[in-house]
Amino acid sequence: MIELLRNMNLRNLPSVEKILSNPELKEILRDYDRLIVTELVRDTINHARNSLLNGSPAPSFISLIDQVKESLSSFAEIGPKPVINATGVVLHTNLGRAPISMEAANAIIHSSQGYSNLELDLGSGNRGSRQVQVEGLLTRITGAEAALVVNNNASSVLLALAAIANGREVIVSRGEAVEIGGGFRVPEVMAQSGAVLVEVGSTNRTYLKDYRRGLNENTAALLTVHSSNFIVMGFTHAPTVKEVADLGREHDVPMFHDIGSGCLLDTRAFGLNYEPTVQASIGDGSDLVFFSGDKLLGGPQSGIIVGRRDLIATLSEHPLMRAMRIDKLSLSALRATLLHYVKGEALDKVPVWKMISEHPYKLKKRVQAWKDQIGGELATVISSQSTIGGGSLPGALLPSWSLCIDKPGKVESLGRELRRLPKPVIGKISEDKLFLDARTVLVGEDEDLIVGLKRALESV
Numbered sequence: 001m002i003e004l005l006r007n008m009n010l011r012n013l014p015s016v017e018k019i020l021s022n023p024e025l026k027e028i029l030r031d032y033d034r035l036i037v038t039e040l041v042r043d044t045i046n047h048a049r050n051s052l053l054n055g056s057p058a059p060s061f062i063s064l065i066d067q068v069k070e071s072l073s074s075f076a077e078i079g080p081k082p083v084i085n086a087t088g089v090v091l092h093t094n095l096g097r098a099p100i101s102m103e104a105a106n107a108i109i110h111s112s113q114g115y116s117n118l119e120l121d122l123g124s125g126n127r128g129s130r131q132v133q134v135e136g137l138l139t140r141i142t143g144a145e146a147a148l149v150v151n152n153n154a155s156s157v158l159l160a161l162a163a164i165a166n167g168r169e170v171i172v173s174r175g176e177a178v179e180i181g182g183g184f185r186v187p188e189v190m191a192q193s194g195a196v197l198v199e200v201g202s203t204n205r206t207y208l209k210d211y212r213r214g215l216n217e218n219t220a221a222l223l224t225v226h227s228s229n230f231i232v233m234g235f236t237h238a239p240t241v242k243e244v245a246d247l248g249r250e251h252d253v254p255m256f257h258d259i260g261s262g263c264l265l266d267t268r269a270f271g272l273n274y275e276p277t278v279q280a281s282i283g284d285g286s287d288l289v290f291f292s293g294d295k296l297l298g299g300p301q302s303g304i305i306v307g308r309r310d311l312i313a314t315l316s317e318h319p320l321m322r323a324m325r326i327d328k329l330s331l332s333a334l335r336a337t338l339l340h341y342v343k344g345e346a347l348d349k350v351p352v353w354k355m356i357s358e359h360p361y362k363l364k365k366r367v368q369a370w371k372d373q374i375g376g377e378l379a380t381v382i383s384s385q386s387t388i389g390g391g392s393l394p395g396a397l398l399p400s401w402s403l404c405i406d407k408p409g410k411v412e413s414l415g416r417e418l419r420r421l422p423k424p425v426i427g428k429i430s431e432d433k434l435f436l437d438a439r440t441v442l443v444g445e446d447e448d449l450i451v452g453l454k455r456a457l458e459s460v
């Protein structure tokens with residue numbers, strides 16, 4: 001009997017043509033490719049058939065139409081979708097790391113909607129290099145002789161090792177043969193480059209004499225890696241960058257420093273621990289320094305290499321360079337971001353630095369205003385701590401303020417409703433409470449946050 005009913009229901013499912021000829025859909029479908037829409041409709045019907053076979057009730061014709069409309073609109077949405085970061089994590093890898101400045105975003109539009117002199121030297125009319133857009137800025141800012149940019153920092157490290165150390169040895173402290181996250185592991189990158197990893201010292205303590213003992217005629221480089229996402233505490237030792245660089249110089253072996261986050265400003269001015277700057281690493285004698293463009297630099301995804309001119313020249317001629325080359329959109333945004341540093345306006349213009357340098361009392365005022373607009377008893381203004389994240393300044397905390405929503409037993413569903421908003425709000429859930437940290441909510445997003453939060457609160 002049940003079997004019979006089910007078969008009847010299956011037979012009653014509308015055909016693809018019937019759905020496609022629905023007047024309401026027909027109107028919408030005009031904007032889309034016919035073949036793709038037909039596939040979507042077929043998928044919707046198949047999905048309904050499978051649910052029927054699994055015992056679900058038969059869907060109405062109207063609900064099938066709605067499903068097609070829904071899958072069309074999410075299929076055709078522009079993405080990645082902008083979200084409000086209320087987590088208090090400034091460089092949130094899942095949320096796209098650094099938001100770029102308005103000037104950097106405008107630079108992308110300015111130089112990409114038409115043609116550009118990306119690889120044309122306008123003076124001579126001959127072929128030029130895209131690297132000239134940023135090399136001069138990078139050398140001025142960091143004090144290095146030369147610079148090269150690639151697709152991301154993982155590429156920087158791989159390129160340098162492949163170009164300089166293929167088939168030879170690279171000395172790394174055992175405590176620095178680490179995983180940075182997202183699949184970047186020093187030993188594995190080393191293996192891919194064809195270099196041979198020579199680990200020296202121990203996990204917690206490595207001395208200069210360990211590096212010295214590892215040196216031989218087959219050593220191509222010394223590599224130090226900034227522990228950007230973890231802290232080693234207690235009984236530890238590592239020689240300074242300068243000591244390792246000096247040792248390299250003594251033996252005519254270049255020293256590479258993977259500094260990770262590409263910090264150009266002094267983090268101590270904001271109550272944070274010292275994050276080594278690129279300028280300091282160059283000043284200490286590193287022959288090449290590698291860093292990301294989208295961490296503390298606050299620009300687009302990119303990998304930046306600065307250092308000795310002869311080494312940079314070798315890198316730029318390596319075949320991998322072509323595979324890792326930076327695209328024109330990122331290049332223009334990177335140039336615009338670097339200009340903020342050249343003009344001494346990074347704290348005012350680079351979003352990451354604006355957030356890091358924001359005074360807690362201003363954050364408190366914003367959260368207070370959120371609370372006033374939400375009203376009621378369930379929201380409180382509390383002091384909290386923001387983090388830098390994204391593989392920068394592990395363990396560093398910035399005093400901040402958050403709106404705390406106390407809805408016992410309903411926090412998970414509130415979090416879900418917030419993520420489903422037209423402009424999703426991403427907060428932090430802890431101890432059955434939801435926290436919205438003001439530090440990472442960009443100026444101008446408060447209105448959307450409040451409207452969204454009210455709406456989400458109504459639906460839980």
Ligand SMILES: *Cc1c(COP(=O)(O)O)cnc(C)c1O
Pocket residue numbers: 152153154155180184225226227228229258259260261291292293302303390391
């Ligand atoms: C983040 C990081 C990387 C990877 O950089 P991407 O730009 O994500 O490729 C490599 N090394 C260190 C030390 C890092 O912190």
